[in-house]
Amino acid sequence: MNPVLEKIPDRILKLALGALAQANTHAVYFDPGNEHWEYMSVLNAAHAGELVLKAIIAREHPLLIFNDIFKLDDERSDGLDLEKLIRKGKTHSFEQLPKVLWAVTGIRTPNLECFDRLRKARNSIQHFCAPDDDDLRALSLEFLYTIIDPLLADCFGVYTIEYHEDPSVGYDYVVGALIAGEIRFTMPNDFDLSEIEVPKLLREASEDYRVWFSREVEKIGKIDLLS
Structure with a gap:
């Protein structure tokens, strides 16, 4: 395998754990002045979840996280490099990742109902405004610990509670x-x-x-x- 590609799963996981630390912190801690952390917990939980799923998929082969690998070939270069992947690569969407994970590894993403609720809340916060009728901190923790925690433990021997800020x-x-x-x-x-x-x-x-x-x-x- 291209040595550049071999490093991708670890690089993705490192980013995932950084997002996880922020998600845990924003979901658990609350003080006057940081009311926005409730919303950030959703964004960071979704970011962590997306990267964890991609890291698991990338362990099988890093190019499997991209939804159209043929567009990476400019028909001039001898091989792929990281800069080209970053510049031209388009990965699977967050919504598609549970299906990609199953197709590639046979692993089912736990609690898809929660996955869908957090995905919709993330989209609302990121592109419009926060929903009014949800306990977003509770939703973030449910997502992190019913979905991401078992995947991290089973696939990487990593414990979600250990990552906070x-x-x-x-x-x-x-x-x-x-x-x-x-x-x-x-x-x-x-x-x-x-x-x-x-x-x-x-x-x-x-x-x-x-x-x-x-x-x-x-x-x-x-x-x-x-x-």
Whole structure:
């Protein structure tokens, strides 16, 4: 394979994780003056999702993310270079990516209903204005953790909770928001929390969520987090 092409999946994933860090931060943190973060969480979640799907597809072959590879050939050059791909390449649209992912890898994108809701919210925010009747932070977290989180964990061994933009703390407040929303997430083997009281948060959760959380921390030997 062309050495230039071999680097593309890692480059896409690096960008995806940057967008993911912003999406997590904008969906979880809220202070006066940053009300716009609610809208940015949707844009960044969609951006992260698009890039994660493309990174998975590109692992099979980088040119599979482009929807018309024949237009990349100017019939003069000896081979493709990155500049030409950036300048002339047109990738599959966000809406098409779940189908491309399945066709290329056999992987089904989870929770397509949420994917479609976030896609529509992203289009509205990006091209017109924000919808009034949605909890956009909750939508962003649902998208990140029911769709992107399992794909990242399964395909790259990456944990979504570990990417955020608050260097002063770990992922405690991200996890706190997920528990409050009863959103399931993938836990790394070194999962640990020190800034939030897990038992107190879980008391407000449903029995089903408490059982799930207990089972997951037990799997990784972190049952002490419940005491």
